[in-house]
Amino acid sequence: MSCDSRLNQQGISEQQWAPEVRRACPPACGTRPGAYQPLHPPIALAEETEWYGNLPRGRPPHSTTPAQRRDILQAAETDPQTNAVAIRDSLHLDVCERTVRRVLHEAGVHHRTPAKKEYLNDQHREGRLRFAQQYVDKAEDFWKRVIWTDEKTFSSTCHGRRHCWRWNNTR
Numbered sequence: 419m420s421c422d423s424r425l426n427q428q429g430i431s432e433q434q435w436a437p438e439v440r441r442a443c444p445p446a447c448g449t450r451p452g453a454y455q456p457l458h459p460p461i462a463l464a465e466e467t468e469w470y471g472n473l474p475r476g477r478p479p480h481s482t483t484p485a486q487r488r489d490i491l492q493a494a495e496t497d498p499q500t501n502a503v504a505i506r507d508s509l510h511l512d513v514c515e516r517t518v519r520r521v522l523h524e525a526g527v528h529h530r531t532p533a534k535k536e537y538l539n540d541q542h543r544e545g546r547l548r549f550a551q552q553y554v555d556k557a558e559d560f561w562k563r564v565i566w567t568d569e570k571t572f573s574s575t576c577h578g579r580r581h582c583w584r585w586n587n588t589r
Contacts, residue, residue, distance in 0.1 A: 481513050481517055482511065482513060482517065482521060486509070486511060487521050487525075489509050490505055490509065490511075490518055490521045490522060491521070491522065491525055491527065493505045493508060493509060494522055494527055494583040495527075495583075498582040498583045498584065499580070499581075499582050500583070501515075501529070501581070502515040502516075502518040502519045502522070502529075503515045503518075505518050506518050522583060526585055526586045527583050527584065527585055527586075528583070528584060528586070529581045529582070529583055530581065530582060530583075530584050531579065531580065531581055532580055532581070532582045
């Protein structure tokens, strides 16, 4: 039973209830603006069922098989420094890289910036001081045999920001 029928049965005239109940139909309905219109079908359905929330929507079928999803997760676990495009290409999948990311995110794996090196604590400082004191009295001949290098790292790949695939609540 529609809302207008129920209101009429309760003795409320159309002039009283029409301003509150009137709904605008989409342009495809072809009704002239301002004219009284019956409730649009989805609204009428909501009125009949007295349920106004979102209806459950169907999900499109997965574009990957369960085996492919397992392979994607295994590839991210094996090489956490890789990216979605590299995972897709290494597994020869015919899907978008967004699909690879979605599979990983659904499993709780996210592409995060890795944790930085920890700051020195008192124990680290004491160890470094002992190391320095061990070599402070060495002769000049000793230092001529030492090969000096700096702590510069060289990379033939990109020097950009690093990321890694990590499970939720892991460091």
